[in-house]
Amino acid sequence: MSTPALVLENQPVCNICYKKPQDAVSLPCQHQFCRACIKNHIVNSVEAQKFQGFGCPACQEFVSKPIMAGSRPKEQWAEYLPTVTLSDNKPDLLSSEKDELKCAACKEAGLDNAATLWCQQCNDSYCPDCSASHRNFPATRSHVQVPIAYISPRDKSEEDLATCSQHKDSRVEFYCAACDLLICPSCAFVNHRRCEKVSTIKGATDVAKGDLSTKIKRVRKKSSECQAMLVDSNSRIRELQISRQRTEDNIKGFTDQLMDTISANRDNMLSNISYSFNTEETRLKQTETKLREHIVELEGCEQGMENLLNTNSETKLLANLSKTQRKYNASLEKEIRPEELVPFQMEFEPNTSLLDVLDSSQLGEAVLERETREKQETARRDEKTENNSDEPRDLMKHIKSKAKEKKTTKQKVKFKKSKRSKRRGSEGNPVLPVPITPPPQEPRVDKIKVLQKHKTVSTDVLGDSLKSSASSIIVLFVNGVMTTVVADHNNYSLKSFYVNMGLDRQSKMSMDSKPCHVAKLAAHTVVVTMTRLKRIAVVKVSPGLSLIDRIRTSKYYNCITALAEDRLAVGTTLESSVSIDIIDLEGEILHSICSDPDDQLLFSEPKFMILSPSGNLLVSDRDIPYISCFTQAGKLVFKTGPKQTSDLEGTSGLFCSEDDQIYISDKTNNRILLMQDNGETITTFLTAEQGVEQPQGLFIDDLDQVYICQANSKISIFKEVEIIAPK
Template identity: 25%
Template sequence: MAETDDKKVLKMSLICSICLQKLNKPRSLPCFHTFCESCLKNYLVNAPEKKNATKEGIPCPTCKLVTFSPKPALPVEQWSEHFPMNHLVGTLIDIVPVSSRLEFCEPCKDNKESKIARSWCQQCSEALCEECAKCHMSMKATKNHVITPLENVRSNPKPAVKEEVVCYDHNKKEVDMYCQDHEQPCCPMCIATNHRKCEKIAQINDVVQKQQPVDHTKLFKDMDRLITDADSVKRERQEVMRTTLMQKTKMLKDISEAKKKLIDHIEKIESQITAKFEAISQTDFAILQEQVDYCNSVQSAMHHSKTAIQSAKEQQLQKKEFIVAQQGKVKYNECASGLKKIHENSAKIKYLFEEDRQVAETLGALGMLGKLDVKHSYPNKKPPTPPPPPTPIAEEDDEKKATRKIKTFNAKVKGDKRECKITAIKLWNNKKILLADNSNVRLKLFGEFGDLLVVFGCNSPPWDLTFIDKAKCAVTFPNERKIRIFKVKENISEVGYVNASRGCNGICMAGDDLAVTFASGCIRVIALDGTVKMMVDTDYIGKRVFSNPEFIAFNPFSYHLFVSDYNNHTVTALKFDNGKVDKTPLFVYKVSGPRGVSVDARGNLHVCGFWSNDIHKVKDDGQFSQILMDTLARPLCIAFTGDGEKFALSEQGNPNNVKLYKIIPASDVEDY
């Protein structure tokens, strides 16, 4: 008896729509569709949306409704285990008999489609879906075929299914003959081709009726033995496949590693010479651009003066004509003097590269790509009269200091893809050194002897950092417009952040607040909770104070903020009091391209002169004290220990080196 439609629907609801088998450990999604736990796990792991699954979810396999993790912290691989078990479906599976095997429509298989069969054609011995069954009944050649519901065939196969066997050699030809000479069942095509001369050909039904019941025990034993032999051969062949694949994998890996060694060697020496060239060319182009900009300003000033004089003359304004003419003369003299200096310092630059002979001989012996030679010639320059050095101010409470290098270590570590650019250094607890590597987008913690302790990879390049307390530091990320807070102990871990709303550069602790510089030309006082207490972008008369403030330092003894302005070649001192900054500068100290600034234990300011290649020591009142160091290679940043006896610095000209120095009295230099 055929099943009712309701019963068919019930049975189909117990089938997994992924594997099309009886549900095993049924798990329900929020949209109430149910799947096998293993099928659901496989689907989630291989879904294209897996990469952003936590944020965007994964669509249901049936209705495509977006599904999210039952527990947000779980990886996608564990989602299926935490979706609720469908106990109702599990109970129905135990009660309602469901065939564990589904039949698929044979015609649809030929068209590379998978549709569940509902019917069975007895003449064609084919399972058919609903659409193919209708088509089968409408075709002239098959409309008289008997179509039976597939459930009836399963429950009562003998009367419903026609007893026939299809010939192996001639597809869809029924085997209904038997050749007694060869003891072989045949179809009509076999008789016509291979058994034409055989004499004992009979209907297979007659042969079956005449023969006695046959015991197939021996045949089954022979078959079982052959199955065992085949399995043994299969396992042996599979083991050969496995070992061969392992050998292939190892050989390919060895070839790849050999190739990688050669490529890494070439890339390493290439990066060394290109980094050196980039550093030199950047310096040259910066100087050239400054000279071009000055020439443009001279042209603009002269055109403006000429226009003003001619306009006053045409309007017969004698007084105005006299004034602007005098002003024009003064401006002319200034511009002529500046242009003369530019002309004298107009270098002709010639970059030379000579390929190393070892490149042509062998890559294995390759030590360098070639010799880099840069020559600067100044054909128009006259020997200048050197300006007198700044006059040191006598120090009443502190004798003259000298420096002695105690350590240089390489900050480039495993995993760095570029030459380092150390934009911030902090000497932590006088024994550890924390660096911000802007080029390799990393924070690095070293021991006092230069041994690497921790590397923390950031999402964007860090610029400057300051310690909030003994265990926490704040780091500026200009591209993210954020100040991130990190806990620094044995490891480095992020514990929070502050939105800066625009690109932030330098940072320092000023009392209980953060003082931050911005590329837009201002500084802000920001509380640790993110509240902006004050912004300084102009002075007391409304003029803009800063052009490109990069670094900032705080003197806790006098409550002074020192801001280095790279474009204006100045370090500006501002008074800080209770979260407020006095816009009137205390003093402006001029340095050629100031970068990093730091305050030592006695309150002295130290400035990295990027273009002058030296370190200026400046008293808290803005008076020059001494050149602490010279002959440096584009110093970037400097930091002192808490006791002021040691300091560390980085240079753009020596990008990977961090140098440690000890400050000693000049009278003790010979004893050192």
């Protein structure tokens, strides 16, 4: 008869590390080992590869490689050895009266005896007498029995004691992904021997958890995109309302100069326009409601997968995996296209012949056009520029000129003519149109477009202790306002300048250290590097300035440019090894660029860096007047040499336009240079005669206005104007 002392002596111990097995596995000779220990033994075994097996470290009995391992290398054999469940808890710490187990054999005989021992192979509890009988049977003589105190409540729970559906007396140890079944070793070696996707429960659980984690990230990303679309929807509705007001004002301004005889026609036109806008606004609000419902559905799917991911039961996780997969697929199949959030644009195009013959034509047309976001942004910028112009505009002349332009109408809403337009003469005869004599044409004058200094902005603001020094500049279009952002090195601050309600305004934000360079990260967000600080500031422009975050980095950085909304390219400074690092918004270095794969020198000490439209990096050095262009992987595209930059002592600013034209500030010679054809051709773009004085940072906005930071604390803005060509 077995005694508790004998059972304690027979408690399984790994015969390699002589400790309680961790993630225990069993060999056919019934010796048990840690999975990691037996894996190292198999890898170091000389006969493993030759004889497709290995010797037991305890008894040296030859063990063939697991059948389920197939043709996999010996490093993976340990994953397919049978698992033995052992408790990690100490004796007598987890047992209590409410957790007391009864003897399984006595329970079948109708007795109620407390169990003291646990059979790890049968997963049943026995009293001392039944345990002795259990050990005397030849079939169960080799079974390992341990005290109940050594078994954790998790091992005793019925949830993790799942048995095979084909062999009721066998516990499941494997999972067949092809058949989506939990199976015992017998099923794995016989019924599912041809299935390729058979693994241990632990291995399958790890794969499932990893897959769920990936899907949760995708759902979160999708939810974030929908949230952004929802915010964009609110902005679009406001834009639609502004567009409505603007269109109505144009119509009213036109009709106020017409005779009272067309008032009925005007009312009819306004009614149709109101209906069109109301219909479009209703459609956008319905799309917004769909977005909210989709977000709630995605959040529910995310919560369900998180609950399944955090469950302690591996069998429960695998049992509910298919159901969760269906919910996940259903959530991602629903898609709301961003185009559904873009409203139509309506412009009023009057029939100017009404000014001469009021009764023979309809009032006009309202043009409905659903444009892309880029066209809408350009239209808003053009309108802002026109509104800020100092020249007065005559409404009627503007309407006439707009009517003569080439129409790009995609859809037109026709309005019915007023009954008054069919008015006849006093004798019943129709009113005949009066012939119009065209005005004499003026002689043709040839004109050319040139850049002229349009405006000068001072970067000195109230509270500055020193004369400002702006060496880096960026221009953003924020909430309908053109906003200029500069980094003031001398006053440890970031500044923005804009026009609001016809008045020049500015905003100033103090920095932790001297700001070096500023770059655009998103539509309303910029990033700023700082001297002698391993930080990058993320600032919101609205058009006032407010700090959003500080990115902590492992190096000191100087020049910066944004590759995407989640990746930055930064150049090192004050470091032993010079490099350009690609980092994320957490400050982690994704990869570094030090030299070209062909061992060509790309840069010596980066001073300015920008991103070209093709995605390449353009870098100018601090002391060497060369410009390098290379890919984000570090492959050289081109590099200027002494032939192109013979009279260039150094660059003080760098900018690349959408058509790959590179502009260089030459502070020493008071000029702006233009580089074309991959650095082969360099010409003069602006000179001191045109108003350039010690240029530093420069920027060109979408209206082709050139902004130049100068050493005299001024920003010179150059604009293209038409002048009479010299004869």
